[in-house]
Amino acid sequence: MDLHGGVKLEKEPNKNQSPSNIDFQPSKLGTKEYWDHAYERELECFRESGDTSEVWFGKESMDRIRNWLEKQNIPKDVALLDIGTGNGELLVELAKAGFTNLSGIDNSSTAVELAKAVAEKEELLSLKLQVADFLHPFPCLSHxxxxIDKGTFDAISLSFDHPGEKLRRYHQSLLNVLKNGGLFLITSCNWTKQELVNHFNEGLELLEELPTPKFHFGGKTGSSVTVLVFKRKE
Incomplete structure (x- = not known):
């Protein structure tokens, strides 16, 4: 399911098109207020039962990222940033896999409060979690x-307020915080491979597309999720 409530078919790529100039119908999913309220409910539920809600894109999305990182033999102390960390479950999974230098940001203070509560429950106090808006300068972030982005880019694209400009600012922020030769892993249910490549081609090059379940409908092949790995150009 995509953020609009339907399954996404592969679109014919337009090589001159990028997310910066493609408009989706705006959605409440593109507003900070929606996510603040959603995480308020999750935090209340966590305090009552100790359980977090359903993982965004499903648990398999976290497994896919963790497994890929482990297969690359990436050093466990690599500096890693989760953009839009939400409840922090992805960072918890990576910490359990042995990664030690993990940071997460979210523009929802309630999300960060929840992520900190989850980390405390798991006794993972080394996770660095903070409130920050990726679209604006934040001097506390380093390179x-x-x-990793698992849904944040999608949510921004559904904004009511100048989504194209916000997507361009997202791209610039990414270039500002990602080291030369660094990796960017993005999971999207709104954008095709070609659209994402077109948007991030300045400063980044596609390294790999990670396999996701495919389906066939009406003579077309599609997927509900696209997962790409980019490399920051040296």
Missing amino acids: YEIC
């Missing part, structure tokens, strides 16, 4: 060797 990272890996950046």
